[in-house]
Amino acid sequence: MTTLVFGHKSPDTDSTGSPIIWAWYLNEVKGVPAKAMLLGEPNTEAAFVLKHWDLAKPEIIADVEPGAKVVIVDTNNPAELPASVNEASIEGIIDHHMLVGGLKTRAPIEITIRPLACTATIMHDLMGEDLARAPRGIKGAMLSCILSDTLEFRSPTTTTHDRAVAEKLATDLGVEISELAAAMFEAKSDVSAFSDAALLRMDSKEYTVAGKELRVSVLETTAPKVVLDRKESLMASMVDVAKEDGADQVLLFVVDILREEATLLVPNNLVKDLAEASFGVSVTGDTVVLPGVMSRKKQILPALKL
């Protein structure tokens, strides 16, 4: 039976690239038949990365069969995974997020979670010298995953190890990091084709603060104006998205990658109170700038309070 390797339901570059990297390793090094899968349409940066490194877009699946062999990467959160994931045979988990505690296995399996910026960095470490055998596209995907998750080393999630691995890969591949990152971020910033609701759900995690179910959405961009010009219709759309997704409120943080700051949309008093309590700012209009804030994991989620 082929092992299916997939990340979370909102595939960014790490959740698109890491399954491809690990499926290569299982097939070519471990001799385990494996196939990368997607749980949704890759975002514009991930689509660029696939094309740039000449990698086939993995098939998109909606759920997994009971008993299917699966390896889960870049998440350990059942809410971000297929509905039947706990009926599948989970063979491995490779992740860099906090443990949320919903996945179960029927036997001991290989689980590797590390406080690194990127799943692909963990895979680099697990593969050791076998990585030398990887084709250019696999090493390229690994480099792109790290540049994406670290926002080219700007994000506070970046560790010296993530950076060292990326620089080694870039040298090996003869790639200029700044050029590749610029092209990736340009692709990620091209969000004109997406509806407001799609933008709000593109990179979003559910999180509970003081009993409120929040959808904490982040848009990383080198062109924040394009998004902020749509703020009225985005704020209007938040009401419907929250309702449909069973949340109390959607928060949208527009992260300016180059200026290293986030702008939070403030549609109502709940978000105003939350912004003031969480980030020590004073909110006057319908947006507030949070200097230095780039990471949901390191800076936004730990700060959120009411």
Place this chain on the structure above:
Amino acid sequence: MTTLVFGHKSPDTDSTGSPIIWAWYLNEVKGVPAKAMLLGEPNTEAAFVLKHWDLAKPEIIADVEPGAKVVIVDTNNPAELPASVNEASIEGIIDHHMLVGGLKTRAPIEITIRPLACTATIMHDLMGEDLARAPRGIKGAMLSCILSDTLEFRSPTTTTHDRAVAEKLATDLGVEISELAAAMFEAKSDVSAFSDAALLRMDSKEYTVAGKELRVSVLETTAPKVVLDRKESLMASMVDVAKEDGADQVLLFVVDILREEATLLVPNNLVKDLAEASFGVSVTGDTVVLPGVMSRKKQILPALKL
């Protein structure tokens, strides 16, 4: 703040030795102040191992303070851990059991779970060349943990890697594996001082089968007669232990390490039906021999059905 390293509430050799091994590594290699702890009195084998390698018995604690830094080894099951464990700051998990899904962390941490026989084998791999710096007692504890969890390589949980690591350690230490294992198993078999209830709880895991809450207890011994001679009072005690612990039934498997078989006590029709459905045997008296059965994890739990 000192990081507390502990295993589960019924400390066998692996759950006693592995915290000592990892606390040494954190202190001496990683520069992280750390202390091994116990969540209960070590069993007779673990007590022998501490004495044999001249290791101090770790302090026994009943619970952890909110915010305490802890590393959890040899389990990932909240039911086997202090009541306040999810209020502590879990800094790491090293384990070789199935993921049961109740632990949560507030940030990404280091989690390493591997399908190996023994936690100490995983620690060996994580420590790499730093193990060379370990004193004799640490390497000795590591060897003893592997011999204990593999029943000197007899248990089907044993992997070639566990065995290779143990043999390398034995050569390094100048220890005869068969002699050390014999002394350990003799210590483990000396259960005369324990009450029936203590024996039933000594190495026990909660497990649900067809809606029945079971306490699946295992006694590994080279002298099964000593235990089986007490079967009437053990079976009488099962009723009280089940009641006190909120279980429907206690199962006691007496594993004969040398004959490589288990004897299951059969106090009533529930256990009779369970034994016949699970192991394809026909039960006539108040015990049934299960040839080749040595491992709760690999052979008993996966087989249990009603």
